[in-house]
Each structure stands twice: as structure tokens, then as C-alpha cells.
Amino acid sequence: MIKRSAKLKSIINYSLFLYLVLVSFTVTGRPPKSAFKFKTVVIDAGHGGKDPGAHGAWSFEKNVTLAIAEKVQRLMLKEMADVNVVMTRSTNRFVELNRRAEIANENKANLFISIHCNSTPEGTAEKVNKEKGVLILVYGYHRKEEQMEALRENSSIYIEKDYQKNYEGYNEKDPTALIILNAFMQKYRKQSILFGSILNKDFVNNDGRRSRGVKEQGVLVLAHSGMPAVLVETGYINNPGEEAYLNSKSGQDAIARSIVRAIKTYREEIDTH
Numbered sequence: 001m002i003k004r005s006a007k008l009k010s011i012i013n014y015s016l017f018l019y020l021v022l023v024s025f026t027v028t029g030r031p032p033k034s035a036f037k038f039k040t041v042v043i044d045a046g047h048g049g050k051d052p053g054a055h056g057a058w059s060f061e062k063n064v065t066l067a068i069a070e071k072v073q074r075l076m077l078k079e080m081a082d083v084n085v086v087m088t089r090s091t092n093r094f095v096e097l098n099r100r101a102e103i104a105n106e107n108k109a110n111l112f113i114s115i116h117c118n119s120t121p122e123g124t125a126e127k128v129n130k131e132k133g134v135l136i137l138v139y140g141y142h143r144k145e146e147q148m149e150a151l152r153e154n155s156s157i158y159i160e161k162d163y164q165k166n167y168e169g170y171n172e173k174d175p176t177a178l179i180i181l182n183a184f185m186q187k188y189r190k191q192s193i194l195f196g197s198i199l200n201k202d203f204v205n206n207d208g209r210r211s212r213g214v215k216e217q218g219v220l221v222l223a224h225s226g227m228p229a230v231l232v233e234t235g236y237i238n239n240p241g242e243e244a245y246l247n248s249k250s251g252q253d254a255i256a257r258s259i260v261r262a263i264k265t266y267r268e269e270i271d272t273h
């Protein structure tokens, strides 16, 4: 009798063990869809302080990016109050590129959005820039000659005090070296492209903007963010028409609304896939 009950006990224990293994496999192997929580977005207003970014005839990129970032923050609070918005800067101050990525990583952000303005090499000189529209950059594979925006945005590091130490291994002539260094980042590539495509479509369909699409370049500010990340070139500040749009309330509102709508759509898409 004693022997039998011991046997029964061991069967119960074994069954319990199997049950626990099964439960833990179910929990860890296939997490339920609702387990993913989209909690935090980092909004990064490009440039700032001693780094004005690109400029038009009468305005600087750093002021446009901050104005749009603040509008995104306010709109998020109104329409997606359950999502925490972290700003890399809320004033006209200089923030190093790798510090911006650090802020996103420290806050365990689910999405990093860096806001910028585009510009063509002729600046605001005699030849007026006719180029216009949005461009969305994600960090990834690219051809060296198709790096114009990344090289311009990356040049912010030369204003930084310790850039040689902080960006060791970065070679402007060969940004592919950086891609190899950060190969692990490729795991966020697909989701970055997904968000970029949603946002790009919104700019075109809802704001009637021209678009150069979603492109992959070696953008430093995105290179060290451990989450899906995009850089939005919201328009050409050295095109007179676009400079007016980028500085206007209606233009900035439209851009901010597109960004917030895209965040909503992106959250829904990743929740159901």
C-alpha cells in the first residue's frame, strides 16, 4: 500500500511536471498577441543649439524640427494618451547624435522618430532649388553614392567635442563599415520599413505631398537605436515654397497629424501580425 501510494505520488509529480513544461512552453514559445505592449515613442527634433542644421532663405532646420516635434507630442497626448512620448530635446539645445539613440534605448522605446528637413547642395544660392517633397530614411543597406541625406545629417557629429572617440570606426567615405559593425541592427529593419511605408503613404494620400519614398542609408542617429527607427525628411527647406510650408502652422500641423496617424496604424498592424 505504501509502495503503491509512492508510485501514485510519483505519477502525480511527473504529470505535474509535464503540465508545467507544457504551460511554460505555451507561454514562452508562443506569446499571446496581447502580450506586446506599444508603450513608448521617442520623438527626436533634429539638430539644435550650436547645430542649426540646414537653412532656407530665412529659417533654420533646428527650429522647424522642434516645432513639428512639439506638435506631435501634443497630438499624441490628445489622441494616444496611453503611449508615453519622450522628447530628445524640448528647447533650442545641442544634443549629440549618439545621446539621442541612448535616450531611446534608456526609455525602452518601441519606436524612434527623428524629424528633419532636407536640403540640396546648392543651398539658397542663385540657383533656386526645385526639389520638393518628403523622404523617409531607415538604417540599412545602401549604395555609397546614394547617401546624400545620411552624409549631411551625419555631419552634425563634427560639431561634437569628442566625435573621434564617440564615433570610432565611422568613415564618411565608406559608411558600409558602420553597417557591418552594427549588423545586429538589421533585426529592426523590417519594422522600420513598415512604419516608414505607412508614414510615406499618409503624406502622399492625406497631405498631397510629393515623395521620394522610403530609402535605406547609413544614418548615424538611427544606427544605435535598439528599436524600429526612422528619420523623416519633412521637406526641402531651401525650396522657397517648401520653406514656407515647413514654417507655417498648417504645414506643421499636417506633418504632425500624418506622423500620429502613422503611429496609430503601425501599432494596429504590429498588434495583429
Ligand SMILES: [Zn+2]
Residues within 6 Å of the ligand: 046, 047, 053, 054, 061, 115, 116, 117, 153
Ligand atoms: Zn537634419
